[in-house]
Amino acid sequence: MEGIRLNDEKYDKMVKRILENLQPYFKLQKINTIYSIQVVDNPYQKKYNFFFVIAKKKQRTRSIPIGILHDYRMEALEELCHQLKQKVDFTLRFENFEAQTWDDGRKIYDI
Amino acid sequence: MTTFDYSKEPHGVFFMIDSKSFYASVESVERGLNPLQSILVVMSEAKNTGGGLVLATSPKAKKLFNLKNVDRMRDLPQDPRLLVVPPRMNLYIEMNLKVNQIFSRFAAEEDILPYSIDESLVDMTKTWKMFGKTKEAVARKIQLAVKEELGIYTTVGIGENPTQAKLALDLFAKKSKDLIGMLDYQSFGAKIWPIEELAQIWGIGKRTANHLNRCGIQSMHDLAFSNPYQLKEEFGIIGTQLFATAWGIDRTQLNQRIQVKEKSIGNSQVLPRDYREYRDVSVVVDEIGRQVAARLRKRKMQTQVIRLSIGYSMTVQSEEKTHGWAHEIKVSPTDSPTEILANLKYMLQRYWTGLPVRHVGVSVGRVMKKSYVQLDLFHDPKQLEKENKLNQVMDKIRKRHGKTALYFGNSLEKGGTYVERQSLVGGHNGGNTLE
Numbered sequence: 001m002e003g004i005r006l007n008d009e010k011y012d013k014m015v016k017r018i019l020e021n022l023q024p025y026f027k028l029q030k031i032n033t034i035y036s037i038q039v040v041d042n043p044y045q046k047k048y049n050f051f052f053v054i055a056k057k058k059q060r061t062r063s064i065p066i067g068i069l070h071d072y073r074m075e076a077l078e079e080l081c082h083q084l085k086q087k088v089d090f091t092l093r094f095e096n097f098e099a100q101t102w103d104d105g106r107k108i109y110d111i
Numbered sequence: 112m113t114t115f116d117y118s119k120e121p122h123g124v125f126f127m128i129d130s131k132s133f134y135a136s137v138e139s140v141e142r143g144l145n146p147l148q149s150i151l152v153v154m155s156e157a158k159n160t161g162g163g164l165v166l167a168t169s170p171k172a173k174k175l176f177n178l179k180n181v182d183r184m185r186d187l188p189q190d191p192r193l194l195v196v197p198p199r200m201n202l203y204i205e206m207n208l209k210v211n212q213i214f215s216r217f218a219a220e221e222d223i224l225p226y227s228i229d230e231s232l233v234d235m236t237k238t239w240k241m242f243g244k245t246k247e248a249v250a251r252k253i254q255l256a257v258k259e260e261l262g263i264y265t266t267v268g269i270g271e272n273p274t275q276a277k278l279a280l281d282l283f284a285k286k287s288k289d290l291i292g293m294l295d296y297q298s299f300g301a302k303i304w305p306i307e308e309l310a311q312i313w314g315i316g317k318r319t320a321n322h323l324n325r326c327g328i329q330s331m332h333d334l335a336f337s338n339p340y341q342l343k344e345e346f347g348i349i350g351t352q353l354f355a356t357a358w359g360i361d362r363t364q365l366n367q368r369i370q371v372k373e374k375s376i377g378n379s380q381v382l383p384r385d386y387r388e389y390r391d392v393s394v395v396v397d398e399i400g401r402q403v404a405a406r407l408r409k410r411k412m413q414t415q416v417i418r419l420s421i422g423y424s425m426t427v428q429s430e431e432k433t434h435g436w437a438h439e440i441k442v443s444p445t446d447s448p449t450e451i452l453a454n455l456k457y458m459l460q461r462y463w464t465g466l467p468v469r470h471v472g473v474s475v476g477r478v479m480k481k482s483y484v485q486l487d488l489f490h491d492p493k494q495l496e497k498e499n500k501l502n503q504v505m506d507k508i509r510k511r512h513g514k515t516a517l518y519f520g521n522s523l524e525k526g527g528t529y530v531e532r533q534s535l536v537g538g539h540n541g542g543n544t545l546e
Contacts, residue, residue: 038142040141040142040143041143042140042141042143044140044260044261044262049141049142051142055191056191057191058189058191059189059191060187060188060189060190060191060193060194060195061191061192061193061194061195062194062195062196063142063194063195063196064196064197065141065196065197065199065542095142095143096143
């Protein structure tokens with residue numbers, strides 16, 4: 001991900017917390033199962049929610065809350081996602097960001 | 112009696128407001144989903160739920176898969192459209208407070224009664240005209256405010272008193288397009304008396320409904336035209352309440368809170384598995400007994416009655432035809448955990464016959480302010496004083512560092528549940544570990 005990099009330890013802590021919350025639900029990759037991290041814009045509470053989504057073929061989908069970012073700025077979200085992506089291989093899927101862009105005008109795509 | 116003179120009854124404006132499938136709605140909004148369109152269930156996988164218990168279902172999931180709350184995980188279809196999410200009780204409490212804050216813009220605080228985590232009763236008698244020309248318009252305004260600020264849909268029952276508002280909510284609002292339903296004294300008979308499924312009526316459970324049926328009362332019309340004295344004789348004071356409900360009468364004044372005559376404090380829990388060993392059951396009884404004693408101390412109260420209830424496992428209930436038992440002991444006023452636990456242990460040893468246990472409850476009754484310590488010949492006063500000081504120190508440590516900062520060693524035994532339960536709220540996941 002490109003954009004402005006923020007050098008802030010707090011994002012490191014948040015990433016650690018997200019990974020701690022995710023870890024009990026992912027031990028080994030299971031067959032026919034897609035794992036992803038869903039990032040949701042909640043404009044009512046002005047925060048970004050992070051969910052670990054486990055979608056096994058022909059079975060119910062599970063969605064586990066793993067983190068919240070209360071710093072409601074695209075800049076902060078971008079930094080957190082950038083640092084998170086360095087540590088995990090799961091796709092980050094963005095929900096509820098229609099018509100929004102990153103601070104430098106780039107569109108928001110799943111990464 | 113064919114008519115009732117309602118002119119002497121209070122004519123207010125009451126709104127009973129319910130957040131539609133509240134837990135499921137909150138979780139839908141958190142995921143950027145429309146609560147009325149999402150296909151989502153909130154499922155608790157706590158150890159005492161027997162593999163997973165559905166706490167809430169979104170309206171669309173109910174419709175698609177014919178689901179109800181209190182279904183088990185095994186009843187859920189394996190369909191990838193169905194989103195299964197864990198509960199976060201602290202989040203729901205937070206959202207409930209926000210919903211009630213919106214209501215407080217429309218009525219004074221003393222005119223709002225949170226009836227449950229997803230229902231509130233609002234007395235709009237004095238204020239509704241400030242917000243719209245009709246009661247429905249005001250209800251709509253409240254619905255829009257909650258939807259715009261929190262993303263949650265609400266259902267509103269409107270009545271001239273709390274009972275009418277509640278019935279309007281349950282029987283009409285939930286089925287109407289605009290999620291608003293109305294009842295008043297004039298329309299009450301026409302709308303309510305034809306109802307034959309009595310258990311649909313708020314205040315009438317299945318057992319009462321069956322009892323009414325056995326008495327020849329098959330509909331609300333039958334109930335309204337029963338002899339109220341005979342109802343009282345058959346059902347006790349509830350009989351008169353049933354009669355009042357059948358006529359849509361309720362003289363409750365929200366701002367006059369009822370003072371409870373006899374206070375009691377209690378805790379209970381459903382166990383994660385059947386407990387068959389005495390040692391395991393006694394650990395849980397100890398843990399709950401200490402929690403109750405701590406609550407007594409916090410309120411600076413003493414008790415004169417200690418109660419223990421034991422619920423048996425489902426297998427025992429069906430095979431032995433017994434649900435369990437409950438016993439109580441009268442004591443001199445005390446808040447001493449040693450005294451409370453000793454009496455609980457005595458009851459457990461005396462009345463438990465070894466059948467598998469699934470539910471344990473401890474409560475203390477005839478609670479009174481602690482203004483003195485009752486001494487007797489059997490307890491050393493210095494020992495009582497020492498215990499009292501020790502308890503106060505433990506309470507301070509737990510208050511500052513959390514309830515699991517300090518606990519008794521037997522909570523680490525096989526039967527102990529204390530440590531694990533500290534993260535729960537109302538028996539389900541609190542959901543605090545995200546921030």
